[in-house]
Amino acid sequence: MTQDFRLAKGGRIDREKPLRFLFDGHAYDGFAGDTLASALLANGIHLVARSFKYHRPRGIYGLGVEEPNALVETGIGAAIEPNARATTVELSDGLIANSQNRWPSLRFDLGAVADLASPLLSAGFYYKTFMGPGNAWKLYEWMIRRAAGVGRAPEQPDPDRYEHSFAHCDVLVVGAGPAGLAAALAAGRAGARVMLVDEQVEPGGQLLNTAYTINGRPATDWVADATAELDRMDEVRRLQRTLALGVYDHGYVACVERAVPVPEGRTRWRERMWHVRAKEIVVASGAIERPLIHDGNDRPGTMLASAARAYANRYGVAVGKRAVVFANNDDAYRTALDLADSGIEVAGILDLRHDLTGAMPALAREKGLRVLAGHAVVGTRGRTRLKAVEAAPVDDPSNRQIIECDLLAVSGGWNPALHLYAHAGGKASYDAALAAFVPGSSPERMTVAGSAAGEFALAHCLSGGARAGVEAAKRAGFSATQPALVLEAPEPNADTRVGPLSAPNRGGKRFIDLHNDVTEKDLRLAAQEGYRSVEHAKRYTTMGMGPDQGKTGNILGLNVLSDALGQAVPQVGTTTFRPPYHPVSFGALAGREVHDLFLPTRKTPMDSWHEENGALFEPVGQWRRAKAYPKPGESLHAAAEREVKAARESVGLFDASTLGKIDVRGPGAAQFLDRIYCNTFSTLKPGNARYGLMLGEDGMVKDDGVTARLGPDHFHLTTTTGGAASVYVWLEDWLQTEWLDLEVYLTSVTEQWAVATLSGPKARQVLGPLTDVDLSTAAFPFMAFREGRVANIPARIFRVSFSGDLSYEINVPARHGLALWQALMESGRPHGITPYGTEALHILRAEKGYIVVGHETDGTITPHDLGYGGMVSTKKDFLGRRSLGRAGMTGPDRKHLVGLLSKDPARVLPMGAQILERPTEARPAPMIGHVSSSYMSPTMKRGIAMALIKNGRERLGQTVYLPLLDGPTVAAEIVSPVFYDPENARRDG
Amino acid sequence: MLLIPCPYCGERTESEFRYGGEAHFRRPENHLEATDEAWADYLFMRKNPKGWHRERWMHIAGCKRWFYVVRHTVTHRISSVYKVGDPLPDLPS
């Protein structure tokens, strides 16, 4: 394929490196250095998309992230990326791209009937229809979902890798145009650690797009010199293809870097998110040109003037053979001159201003270009490609002349890119001469420089940038002097004022927001219907709510609203800029934190044994715990039943390493625990352990666990697995901020100890041969603690039980956990020792009526509710005590923990099931409680449940009813929650 | 993401800390005798100012110390940090 619109020379593309790509199935050629947009334009392709709502034909309109039209799909299969801007996609060999939102084809799109129906689809269509009668919305929604839209999401998982990096710097410079380069040089020379991020493939910004001179040489020479100097500085890091997405608190800036595309194959990572913490930020993000409002302003072949000149200067592409420039400002003449210099015929310059006294119009006339002052485009011709414009005097719009052309280059002036400034809390002010918002006072840590600051002249960009770099370095602690940046950048057009933003209206479509198909008429309708705030008008019309966030259209829209409401633009206001500056992929945000790396997985020292022995794991917080050890072909249920039986009849082994453990030391330790727990610990003798309940200050059960006294001033405190971190923080809070009278030291030792629990009547026979500790009941009674050796490993043994049977909780230093486990399994083999998981653990404890915090408690349950009122000390103060005396903490309305037995022993009541007093109740049925834990009990050979029921302990023996979801209403009897061994006859084995 | 100057460790990023809410609300003296109103006030009522706020933070991924921060709830500016027992710095005007 030929590149008919490629200029014979010029541009920064590498003509030695041709690349072939596919667009909508057709093969085209481009060069290395092209974007997809510039390569398409080189092949004469303007039409690349159908619009969002009306399916109107749309062409490439801009140059970069501001592009509202040219959204395409790149890649195939899992690598599909929808809604890529053709203007930011780097061309690579074999690139596959397709247009979106059209059927059956781009040139002939049936969805375009929406354009004919456009009177029905005016502003507020959704709201009005939604308010309409009956089921109208259902029908319309079905239609809209199919007709409107952008790209389609890939259906397969993203195969690419995304990285996150963290960086710190003294000065972050955003943008490597003239101002950014000058700032980075100045700060770098002062010795600051500088990061320079720039979204483009190469540095230079506008200097790449426009034929400027600096110090008498092409500006691109200066860019090369400046870049080379920066790259020689050790403390400067320069990132191209890196877009600053948002500025957050305290100098935190999120950036995303694109990988250099490689032909075929995938890059090591596709995008990399940079989390930058900067002492100072220089925003040199440049400015974005805006168009003008005129009839037929969306015809393919219409383009921002700056984009047309960039395609010529930077990419060597003639966007058209014959151009009309339509403008309200002097800068657009540069476009006309550059186009003419490139050999493109310029059929005329239509300037909305009457009085053209500046240097640029004079220069254009001098070069023989036809300049029509006080003229406007009042219509365009052509369907999928511009063929001609209708030009007319502003004061006599019906006096039309037809100018044939295939390119309409439009310029309505420039908008400083103030997004990052606004993210940081900057308040912009409206400059009527520029018809643009410019930065006001600087937020902390931030300086705006160059055209982002409304300083459009190149000389000002360079000097302002250098000044900003020096100031930033100084504030970051470096003693910088003015650098020797003597840069001469003469320009004839110092005048940056603009004329009107709108051509006379002759009744055609006048788009404000090209992406969202919002017209001037829509905005005027919104104003007429009472949407006087720009924030409301924006949402009503969807102006500025597309993926481009109104980068080109918002100022035009504001001016329309200002006119319709009879208010000045500053009174109409501007909408809030929120991050991200440009859409960012979910992949980049997620980084490596996907799949197995989504959360850290905490493994116990015995984890490898569990894995090798077929454990079924479950996540508990960040831990992975063995839920059961099913044999081949065995269900979870059957495995748990077998494990429970072993732990009841012979011996089981459980990995309890995940329990939270806190080492408590100091002369105030006993008193501290008395204040923390609702029961007393100061009376506990060294060598003994006690179950403790912690309450919040609101009197509700917060956590529970066994705490042992190792010595007079030394305790080993355990928490629930899930509560370990929050209990630790809470204990430190009281010690550090309230109880300064206590000398106590807390150390979290959860991961320092591995814990294996031997449980069952044979536990003593298994442990005995391995230890020097006397295990007789007399020497080592229930709730005692002993230190000794187990399998020649120093160990702490606690005689506690969470099953009701004889049980030893053996703690060893974590590195010996696996050895301990293996020794216990070996010693237990003659006794049929069976490892059991959390499922069996829960059944065992429920049979015995032991609570689990989070099952039997939910932040509204007191010790009394649980039937643990006897534990609560009346002799001492403790956290939560005052609250226990509040109204409503006692009495018949409190829910009590009870047992629940279904009348049908085979039925396992669902956890969470609601409980009624009568089998049928009028709605809303009064619910008196719910099931908190429920299992099939292998020991009791029937379903058992624990429940919290209003005044439950006074209802023992009564029948209640559980209406099951999609099932029958089931009757159950309220009983004691202790099903197994209520006499505690089994705990000594 | 705030940058919090821990008075023990220096500047660290927010994810290393735990937030503890309003600082210096007083547990009633002789709290067991406190009225229900005073106790409920202590338990449940917290300031929610638009502006400067004294608040509690803990450096959980560092020194594990609780300390105080004066932060502006709109701009997130941190004007000072101080340790338990330090005299209270003035709020910026």
Ligand SMILES: [Zn+2]
């Ligand atoms: Zn610290």
